[in-house]
Amino acid sequence: MNLLGEIREAIKGFYSLAVGMGVTGKYFFRPEVTVHYPRKTVDNVSTYSGHVELQPGKKNPDGADCIVCGTCVRNCPSGCLTLEVLELMEENPDLEKKPKKIKKLKALIYDYSYCSLCGQCIENCPVTALGFSQHVYWAEFDRKAIKMDLVARLKDQLNAKKEAM
Amino acid sequence: MSSLIQFISRLIPLELIHILIGLVAILAFIGVNGLVLVYVERKVAGFIQRRPGPFEVGPWGILQTLADAVKLMGKQLFSPSGGDRLLFWLAPMLAFAPLPLLFMTIPVGKNLVAFDANLGLILILAFSGLNVLALCFAGWGSYNKWSLLGAIRSVSQAVAYEIPMLLAVLAVTLTTGTLQLSAIVDAQGVWPWQWHFLTQPAGFIIYLICAFAETNRAPFDLPEAESELTAGFHTEYSGMGFGLFFLAEYSSMVVVSSVCTVLFLGGWKGPGPEILGFVWFFAKVYGLVLLMMWVRWTFPRVRFDQLLNISWRWLIPLSLFNLLYVAAVVKI
Amino acid sequence: MTTETLCGDFYTHCFQAEQDKEHEGRLIINMGPQHPSTHGVLRVIVEMEGEYISRAEPVIGYLHRMHEKMGEIKTYHQYMPNMGRVDYLHALAWNWAYIGAVEKLCQIEVPRRAEFIRVITCEMNRICSHLVWWGAYLLDLGAFTPIMYSFDDREQAVDLLQMITGSRLTYCYYRFGGVRTDINDAFIAGTRDFCKLMKSRLPMYKDLVTDNYILRKRCEEIGVLPLEMARRYGATGPVLRGSGQKYDVRRAEPYSVYPELDFEIPAFPEGDAMARYRVRVAEMEQSVRIIEQSLNMLPQGDFMAPKSPKRIKPPKGDVYFAVEGARGKIGVYIISDGSSTPYRLKLRSPSYSNLSLFAELAKGTLLADAVSILGSLDLVIPEIDR
Ligand code: SF4
Ligand code: SF4
Numbered sequence: 001m002n003l004l005g006e007i008r009e010a011i012k013g014f015y016s017l018a019v020g021m022g023v024t025g026k027y028f029f030r031p032e033v034t035v036h037y038p039r040k041t042v043d044n045v046s047t048y049s050g051h052v053e054l055q056p057g058k059k060n061p062d063g064a065d066c067i068v069c070g071t072c073v074r075n076c077p078s079g080c081l082t083l084e085v086l087e088l089m090e091e092n093p094d095l096e097k098k099p100k101k102i103k104k105l106k107a108l109i110y111d112y113s114y115c116s117l118c119g120q121c122i123e124n125c126p127v128t129a130l131g132f133s134q135h136v137y138w139a140e141f142d143r144k145a146i147k148m149d150l151v152a153r154l155k156d157q158l159n160a161k162k163e164a165m
Numbered sequence: 166m167s168s169l170i171q172f173i174s175r176l177i178p179l180e181l182i183h184i185l186i187g188l189v190a191i192l193a194f195i196g197v198n199g200l201v202l203v204y205v206e207r208k209v210a211g212f213i214q215r216r217p218g219p220f221e222v223g224p225w226g227i228l229q230t231l232a233d234a235v236k237l238m239g240k241q242l243f244s245p246s247g248g249d250r251l252l253f254w255l256a257p258m259l260a261f262a263p264l265p266l267l268f269m270t271i272p273v274g275k276n277l278v279a280f281d282a283n284l285g286l287i288l289i290l291a292f293s294g295l296n297v298l299a300l301c302f303a304g305w306g307s308y309n310k311w312s313l314l315g316a317i318r319s320v321s322q323a324v325a326y327e328i329p330m331l332l333a334v335l336a337v338t339l340t341t342g343t344l345q346l347s348a349i350v351d352a353q354g355v356w357p358w359q360w361h362f363l364t365q366p367a368g369f370i371i372y373l374i375c376a377f378a379e380t381n382r383a384p385f386d387l388p389e390a391e392s393e394l395t396a397g398f399h400t401e402y403s404g405m406g407f408g409l410f411f412l413a414e415y416s417s418m419v420v421v422s423s424v425c426t427v428l429f430l431g432g433w434k435g436p437g438p439e440i441l442g443f444v445w446f447f448a449k450v451y452g453l454v455l456l457m458m459w460v461r462w463t464f465p466r467v468r469f470d471q472l473l474n475i476s477w478r479w480l481i482p483l484s485l486f487n488l489l490y491v492a493a494v495v496k497i
Numbered sequence: 498m499t500t501e502t503l504c505g506d507f508y509t510h511c512f513q514a515e516q517d518k519e520h521e522g523r524l525i526i527n528m529g530p531q532h533p534s535t536h537g538v539l540r541v542i543v544e545m546e547g548e549y550i551s552r553a554e555p556v557i558g559y560l561h562r563m564h565e566k567m568g569e570i571k572t573y574h575q576y577m578p579n580m581g582r583v584d585y586l587h588a589l590a591w592n593w594a595y596i597g598a599v600e601k602l603c604q605i606e607v608p609r610r611a612e613f614i615r616v617i618t619c620e621m622n623r624i625c626s627h628l629v630w631w632g633a634y635l636l637d638l639g640a641f642t643p644i645m646y647s648f649d650d651r652e653q654a655v656d657l658l659q660m661i662t663g664s665r666l667t668y669c670y671y672r673f674g675g676v677r678t679d680i681n682d683a684f685i686a687g688t689r690d691f692c693k694l695m696k697s698r699l700p701m702y703k704d705l706v707t708d709n710y711i712l713r714k715r716c717e718e719i720g721v722l723p724l725e726m727a728r729r730y731g732a733t734g735p736v737l738r739g740s741g742q743k744y745d746v747r748r749a750e751p752y753s754v755y756p757e758l759d760f761e762i763p764a765f766p767e768g769d770a771m772a773r774y775r776v777r778v779a780e781m782e783q784s785v786r787i788i789e790q791s792l793n794m795l796p797q798g799d800f801m802a803p804k805s806p807k808r809i810k811p812p813k814g815d816v817y818f819a820v821e822g823a824r825g826k827i828g829v830y831i832i833s834d835g836s837s838t839p840y841r842l843k844l845r846s847p848s849y850s851n852l853s854l855f856a857e858l859a860k861g862t863l864l865a866d867a868v869s870i871l872g873s874l875d876l877v878i879p880e881i882d883r
Binding site: 471 | 547548635714863865868
């Protein structure tokens with residue numbers, strides 16, 4: 001390349017740098033776009049799927065609709081759900097027949113630290129008793145602390161709702 | 166009381182007291198300046214990138230750098246095993262020690278100068294060269310390959326950029342005929358069109374580019390290019406070892422900006438009463454510092470051979486031409 | 498010398514042993530696994546002569562999670578969430594590759610609406626991926642600001658994807674025979690706005706970065722990859738297209754509704770880092786085009802095949818299905834023995850082939866250029882290790 005060409009290129013280069021400075025200079029005066037997290041939160045949390053939770057049932061508003069079938073536990077790829085079942089003998093008015101065994105949900109232990117939020121448990125539940133929560137900002141110091149009983153959580157939630165009403 | 170002062174002044178020469186007061190003021194200035202500039206830099210970066218910058222500690226986060234400084238001081242100092250401990254710890258001190266001297270000869274306002282040496286410019290150029298030695302020691306003493314590469318880079322970079330810088334400065338001294346900074350300021354008038362950057366635009370631009378390189382600021386921050394050399398020469402430093410390098414970097418930014426102001430932008434001169442000269446001076450200096458920050462947050466880093474090319478192929482010939490041109494102008 | 502031979506691990510020793518006699522004593526440096534420019538835990542051992550690299554060798558495996566082995570013990574449904582973790586930047590392409598393979602194996606019909614939803618979301622995810630690359634590449638080259646701008650834009654797209662998939666990074670959205678949730682009007686409106694936004698942002702990217710003299714000097718004629726060499730290593734995606742070959746799975750092995758869509762395959766013949774850069778930026782434009790077209794063509798109907806099976810038990814046989822990811826050809830190969838878990842599952846990740854280029858490409862370049870080349874290959878380390 002001849003000298004003139006090089007000089008022209010250098011000047012062009014300088015010009016391109018000035019254009020770049022113009023861009024950043026312009027943005028210097030634009031308002032900031034970040035959200036100051038602990039004081040403000042983003043407004044689209046409602047669309048986010050947080051951890052899995054039991055939802056208040058349609059048939060059984062004081063608890064979950066869960067029929068203790070175990071499908072969610074079997075389908076979970078990460079093995080983070082465990083069912084604890086309460087087996088009850090149903091009192092049968094007809095004394096001749098044997099009392100029927102019924103299963104009740106005692107606890108559904110959920111280990112959030114293993115969950116991949118894939119939604120398999122939710123999609124496969126026959127009575128749609130499970131759902132994603134909107135509990136997004138959740139941090140703990142101990143991984144044991146994010147293992148919880150979903151039944152107890154639901155109960156707490158329902159109680160809190162009742163108190164609010 | 167007055168007799169006491171007379172007594173003391175007979176005991177210690179007045180000049181020495183002057184220097185001592187200046188030194189104390191400068192040391193205080195360096196510390197405060199470091200804190201302020203780090204804060205400003207982070208805010209500038211934040212605004213350019215459309216985020217708030219520091220805002221947690223104190224109102225608008227102004228105490229953030231203070232908290233950082235306390236953290237740095239509280240950190241454990243350790244030297245890498247296998248390294249040369251003497252050089253390793255000498256380096257940050259060597260980077261920091263010449264700084265007060267550099268500030269000494271800079272006229273901040275009329276008669277507001279700690280030590281008005283008639284070879285002030287030489288003093289500054291000579292002592293700022295010590296910085297290279299510090300980086301070199303740091304790189305060698307760290308016993309880390311990345312640090313060593315950073316040190317090598319810094320030496321060749323400094324050598325390459327001293328020359329055009331000196332030539333650009335020389336052109337100014339050619340017109341003023343003195344190396345005394347206050348005299349150089351006096352040679353320039355009150356209004357912007359009487360300043361040297363208009364009579365020697367090439368020299369001004371060359372000096373600015375060299376200033377970026379000399380202070381190792383982006384886009385010429387190769388000795389510490391963190392995407393290539395992790396952190397370059399200060400990879401192994403923690404605590405105040407790192408803090409001193411940091412302080413030195415920000416102070417040398419102010420030094421090169423001050424020299425630039427004195428040489429090309431009329432120093433403390435400006436319209437208005439002379440007593441307000443220092444306002445003008447600081448406005449100009451911090452304007453230049455802001456420019457340096459703005460550039461840093463805009464451009465990618467140049468490559469090492471390109472950096473040297475810019476110096477050897479463009480700046481040195483240009484500054485030689487500039488010198489010739491200025492000499493011709495002076496003669497005519 | 499004794500201390501030197503004691504330094505380093507197995508790989509360094511091997512690397513050292515291969516050193517020529519005449520070059521003995523050259524500096525051997527580990528770039529990574531915690532080096533800022535390797536984006537994660539890639540490790541490259543380099544032999545340096547001054548600032549020049551005389552030999553380089555990538556060492557991988559620091560992020561191996563046995564995704565392929567996991568495929569053999571999980572049922573077809575259970576393996577789905579794994580796909581979002583292979584390449585977290587273009588998770589939906591991996592989703593698609595796996596889902597598509599199983600659908601092909603079991604011959605599951607996908608409703609047209611679902612296909613369009615897949616195209617829209619996948620292209621959106623591609624833009625996100627390229628935006629992250631764009632920022633990270635410039636970070637490698639020492640510019641700090643672009644990544645903030647690109648993340649600002651990416652955030653808009655991620656918000657939209659979150660609206661329908663529920664997650665922000667590791668999506669698990671496609672299902673056998675459709676997608677998990679339908680898209681709503683808010684999403685469609687938001688996507689149209691996003692397309693407009695991207696169109697207005699791309700010129701700014703050009704001004705700030707593409708035209709920048711310093712950047713051009715850092716990319717042009719750096720890491721020139723001849724087409725023949727790209728073929729030899731099996732490079733795909735923007736890396737191959739940066740060498741001039743117009744190869745794109747969306748056109749070469751058409752799947753879904755891509756044949757109906759009108760888009761171009763950008764390719765640049767120079768083969769340098771700048772060509773790869775330009776390909777990606779041009780691809781963002783094309784993706785915007787695809788999204789706009791698909792939104793216009795979006796039919797009504799089911800988003801999930803009505804007879805989608807709850808349990809998958811494919812017939813015996815094998816299947817290979819490939820999609821075009823942001824980094825190249827993503828392939829999933831499944832051998833089924835008729836049970837509810839695959840007999841073998843093989844993932845073809847583009848980054849793996851693209852990385853293997855690096856050793857040859859970096860030879861004789863400056864250290865800074867090697868960083869630029871590594872960045873221009875757009876590697877995602879979890880995808881390499883799987
Ligand atoms: S979302 Fe997936 S990983 Fe989490 S509990 Fe449900 S099935 Fe298991
Ligand atoms: S799948 Fe649903 S009903 Fe069955 S155990 Fe789980 S939560 Fe209960």
